Amino acid sequence: MITEETRRQVDDILIEGFEIEPELLEPGAHLADDLGLDSLDGVDLVVALEKRFGCRIEEAEARSMRVLQDIYDSVARHTRASLST
Numbered sequence: 088m089i090t091e092e093t094r095r096q097v098d099d100i101l102i103e104g105f106e107i108e109p110e111l112l113e114p115g116a117h118l119a120d121d122l123g124l125d126s127l128d129g130v131d132l133v134v135a136l137e138k139r140f141g142c143r144i145e146e147a148e149a150r151s152m153r154v155l156q157d158i159y160d161s162v163a164r165h166t167r168a169s170l171s172t
Contacts, residue, residue: 088163089159089160089162089163090163093140093159093162093163093166094159096139096140097136097155097158097159097162098112100132100135100136100139101122101132104131104132104135105122105124105128105131105132107122107123112155113155114154114155114156114159115154115155115156116154116155117153117154118152118153118154118155118158122155129149129152130149132158133149136158136161136162140162140165140166142162142165142166142168143165144161144165148161
């Protein structure tokens with residue numbers, strides 16, 4: 088499960104880096120249809136997430152992210168994994 092602080096950091100990346108309106112950031116928001124992100128934005132988003140959270144998101148995992156909750160879940164998995172090592 089993602090912490091509020093981690094969720095806020097993900098949301099901040101989207102607000103600051105992609106100029107997404109905060110009220111659009113709901114877990115079920117579709118990255119393309121609701122937030123207007125295209126494939127190039129997706130690459131930039133993955134890079135920003137990797138930098139912020141110090142993790143490596145594999146290409147297959149990145150391609151499977153369709154809604155904001157997918158991003159939250161991925162970051163939660165990676166932050167838990169880094170805490171357990």
